[in-house]
Amino acid sequence: MGEMWKGLELPDRWLSPLSDTNTKKYIRFPDSQTFFCPSLDSFDGRVLALALEEEHTDFGRALVAALWFDRPVQMILKTGKEIMGMEACVYRCHIAGPLFTKKLLEIRSENPDHDMASAWELRFLKNIEVKDISEVKRPDRALEPEWHLDCMKYTKNG
Amino acid sequence: MKKKREEWEKLCRTYPDLSPFVLLKISMVWYGAVLTETALDRLQEPDYCFGKLEPFAIQFDGRPANKVMPGGILLRDATYVYINYGETYENPYQIDWDDEQGEFLLRDEDGIIDTVDFVPRPDFFGKITSKGTPMEAVADARAQKLIFTAFQKCRLWEGKDQCHFCAFFTGRYSLGEVDCEEIYETVREALKEPGRFSEIYLSGGTDFSGEPPFSVEIERYIRVLQAVGRNFQGRFSSQLMAPAYPHQALKRIYEETGLTSYCPNIEVWDKHLFQTLCPGKEKWIGYEEWIRRTLDAVEIFGKGKVCTQVVAGAELARPYGFKTEDEAIKSNFEGCEFFAKNGVICLSTIWRPHRASRLGFQPMPSLSYYVRLAKGFHEIRKSYGLISTNDDYKHCGNHPDSDLERLDV
Ligand code: SF4
Numbered sequence: 001m002g003e004m005w006k007g008l009e010l011p012d013r014w015l016s017p018l019s020d021t022n023t024k025k026y027i028r029f030p031d032s033q034t035f036f037c038p039s040l041d042s043f044d045g046r047v048l049a050l051a052l053e054e055e056h057t058d059f060g061r062a063l064v065a066a067l068w069f070d071r072p073v074q075m076i077l078k079t080g081k082e083i084m085g086m087e088a089c090v091y092r093c094h095i096a097g098p099l100f101t102k103k104l105l106e107i108r109s110e111n112p113d114h115d116m117a118s119a120w121e122l123r124f125l126k127n128i129e130v131k132d133i134s135e136v137k138r139p140d141r142a143l144e145p146e147w148h149l150d151c152m153k154y155t156k157n158g
Numbered sequence: 159m160k161k162k163r164e165e166w167e168k169l170c171r172t173y174p175d176l177s178p179f180v181l182l183k184i185s186m187v188w189y190g191a192v193l194t195e196t197a198l199d200r201l202q203e204p205d206y207c208f209g210k211l212e213p214f215a216i217q218f219d220g221r222p223a224n225k226v227m228p229g230g231i232l233l234r235d236a237t238y239v240y241i242n243y244g245e246t247y248e249n250p251y252q253i254d255w256d257d258e259q260g261e262f263l264l265r266d267e268d269g270i271i272d273t274v275d276f277v278p279r280p281d282f283f284g285k286i287t288s289k290g291t292p293m294e295a296v297a298d299a300r301a302q303k304l305i306f307t308a309f310q311k312c313r314l315w316e317g318k319d320q321c322h323f324c325a326f327f328t329g330r331y332s333l334g335e336v337d338c339e340e341i342y343e344t345v346r347e348a349l350k351e352p353g354r355f356s357e358i359y360l361s362g363g364t365d366f367s368g369e370p371p372f373s374v375e376i377e378r379y380i381r382v383l384q385a386v387g388r389n390f391q392g393r394f395s396s397q398l399m400a401p402a403y404p405h406q407a408l409k410r411i412y413e414e415t416g417l418t419s420y421c422p423n424i425e426v427w428d429k430h431l432f433q434t435l436c437p438g439k440e441k442w443i444g445y446e447e448w449i450r451r452t453l454d455a456v457e458i459f460g461k462g463k464v465c466t467q468v469v470a471g472a473e474l475a476r477p478y479g480f481k482t483e484d485e486a487i488k489s490n491f492e493g494c495e496f497f498a499k500n501g502v503i504c505l506s507t508i509w510r511p512h513r514a515s516r517l518g519f520q521p522m523p524s525l526s527y528y529v530r531l532a533k534g535f536h537e538i539r540k541s542y543g544l545i546s547t548n549d550d551y552k553h554c555g556n557h558p559d560s561d562l563e564r565l566d567v
Contacts, residue, residue: 056547064564064565065565067234068177068179068565091234092275093235094236095236095301095302095552096278096301097278098278100353101352104352115353144547147395148353148354149358149390149394149395150349150354152391152394152395153389
């Protein structure tokens with residue numbers, strides 16, 4: 001645990017494709033499950049962060065397993081024909097605090113009806129070569145909705 | 159003196175399928191933790207500074223008078239660790255603040271184990287209700303849970319019938335009965351912070367007043383839940399931790415409020431030990447009746463929406479407890495299985511002996527006892543298809559066994 005807590009700087013070449021709205025973003029877990037990951041970004045050039053809509057899902061469980069058992073994941077970006085890959089560690093799960101709020105507000109600014117269960121912080125480990133991106137899936141749905149209470153609050157407008 | 163890191167790493171090797179974070183949490187609660195002055199100073203700043211007034215106040219002698227104690231600890235996977243700050247521990251972990259990294263560090267005697275964080279200060283702390291009460295005295299907060307204590311004392315203490323492990327309300331500050339309007343206002347204020355809360359938790363000390371007994375308490379909980387509910391449309395994610403009520407009373411609570419989950423805590427599964435360690439619960443309700451009512455509640459709230467917990471370790475406490483950990487484990491697993499079979503989630507929480515309780519300060523069962531218990535409870539419930547969405551790592555954090563559920567469903 002202790003050895004990895006510092007993480008590495010994200011090389012500059014990642015910053016522009018990460019912020020490009022035309023970039024397609026993916027995360028691949030060690031068992032080859034690959035998910036779309038549109039919320040991936042870096043706000044400070046060091047920390048990578050993604051929003052997890054629901055936890056009790058295949059995507060949620062894969063993130064937990066990667067964090068618990070120190071299993072590096074692959075982050076893949078595709079801009080036009082160019083594919084970039086990195087190995088990253090799943091570093092921290094945020095359920096409150098500044099990074100959590102930042103990701104949540106991002107999600108809600110796109111669609112006020114959207115909610116997010118948790119924000120996940122990843123740290124760059126090394127660049128890798130990725131040849132293809134296949135069998136990408138969207139996360140399955142949680143059995144019970146995972147809403148925050150402020151999404152359920154009563155307003156005069158209904 | 160035991161080396162904590164070595165011991166924890168050994169546990170990780172022995173239980174490679176269990177979360178290292180949950181194992182670390184068990185170890186941290188077991189050994190305790192102290193904050194360095196630098197860490198405590200950092201925790202006085204606005205992003206972390208918690209309230210001075212704790213609704214479930216427990217008396218601790220070792221707290222610096224001029225500093226506010228922080229919220230719970232969050233490990234890197236957001237596992238919640240509750241530490242009795244100010245307790246005198248023999249061989250505690252240390253939590254320090256690293257200014258250069260901008261992170262809190264968990265250390266043992268040999269160095270850094272990991273980085274940790276704390277529950278951030280909720281925005282409603284520091285605000286006051288229309289009647290002038292600080293909102294931090296009305297509600298407490300965890301990372302995602304908003305906690306109300308409807309009655310900030312327990313009448314079981316009056317006849318010395320309190321649970322033997324309990325030290326609640328031994329601190330100096332208490333509001334007694336809380337005001338519904340203030341609860342409504344505090345919820346309304348808390349909901350202004352985006353995504354901060356996903357469950358409301360209501361509990362309080364036992365109040366057997368009224369005829370039939372507990373009728374005053376039941377009416378109070380209905381009033382409070384209705385006040386909370388004025389902030390929502392329909393049901394809202396919530397849990398009531400209260401005595402085991404008769405079916406009709408529970409039905410009223412369910413139908414007249416937006417409550418979604420109910421938790422009458424058995425505390426100790428063994429019948430004889432329950433009767434000894436929880437004399438007030440035995441006197442006012444009784445062991446068999448407590449269990450019968452708990453099972454009946456599933457008809458109202460649904461499978462997996464009724465919970466109960468054991469204060470794990472109290473069943474081994476001197477002078478009444480089991481003589482061996484194996485006997486205690488067997489009893490606890492039997493209880494967990496019995497409840498699971500009947501759709502009730504039985505959880506374990508780690509007993510921390512406290513000087514202000516009747517059992518006093520005495521040695522806890524071994525660390526491995528708690529690991530076996532967490533693993534066993536998790537496996538038993540899983541085999542019955544139970545998952546604790548109301549008492550998981552996010553909405554409670556007191557139960558290592560439910561922290562382990564994150565890979566299940
Ligand atoms: S019911 Fe028991 S555990 Fe709860 S506050 Fe009263 S004495 Fe303490």
